[in-house]
Amino acid sequence: MYAPERHSHILGLARTNGRVEVTTLAAELDVTQETIRRDLTALERRGLVRRVHGGAIPVERFSTEPAVAEREHTNAPEKDAIALAALRELPTHGSILLDAGTTTARLAALIPTDSELVVVTHSIVIANILSRHEKITLHLVGGQVRARTLAAVGPWSQRALKTIEVDVAFMGTNGLTVERGLTTPDLEESEVKRAIVAAARRVVVLTDHSKIGRNEFITFADINQVDTLVTDQASEPEILTELESQGVTVINA
Structure with a gap:
């Protein structure tokens, strides 16, 4: 699986489950934990997730739109x-x-x-x-x-x-x-x-x-x-x- 495909998959899981874990993603995608950390960093730089200890959370969980x-x-x-x-x-x-x-x-x-x-x-x-x-x-x-x-x-x-x-x-x-x-x-x-x-x-x-x-x-x-x-x-x-x-x-x- 290429990096863009992993990013899309990870983001989809984060939005569905509310959170993703580095260890779980590494095992599921058969890549190293360091690769997953780089993927999460790339998604964070694009403003799509927020890194937290052990994983990441989609930014919409943090965002509240003022009335x-x-x-x-x-x-x-x-x-x-x-x-x-x-x-x-x-x-x-x-x-x-x-x-x-x-x-x-x-x-x-x-x-x-x-x-x-x-x-x-x-x-x-x-x-x-x-x-x-x-x-x-x-x-x-x-x-x-x-x-x-x-x-x-x-x-x-x-x-x-x-x-x-x-x-x-x-x-x-x-x-x-x-x-x-x-x-x-x-x-x-x-x-x-x-x-x-x-x-x-x-x-x-x-x-x-x-x-x-x-x-x-x-x-x-x-x-x-x-x-x-x-x-x-x-x-x-x-x-x-x-x-x-x-x-x-x-x-x-």
């Missing part, structure tokens, strides 16, 4: 600045997709009342904000609503998003690295985010510095799918430079 009410007040000044800068990325006319999130909700609140945009969102919060804009044509994507994010997810949402194409998608993310792209802790939400990215001619990511350089459970977009990143002044300059080298336009709010 909307908690995130609303986290890095609030930075999110306000990002939303204000992102306002300049709105098309004059046309269509946009607004991903669920506290920063994208701030952007929604800043959209001028005389805008004649077509807006699609799967966020109840954003739909509520924009429902009072008489000139905006608002489409709310249906599906099962996640209580933690107040966003619709599931097959219904994905099917609807596959039938449309918009000028710009404004995305939130839980993590962003050059290597793994945009990541999130939740599988169902990742599928909807992936569908949003696929439905847009241009992708603008809104995220504060706390998400830059951070890895979460699952990737929903590669860096080469991101056109513009709007972030705040506290983001690591080295990472931003690396992102620009990959063709991403970086805006420091």
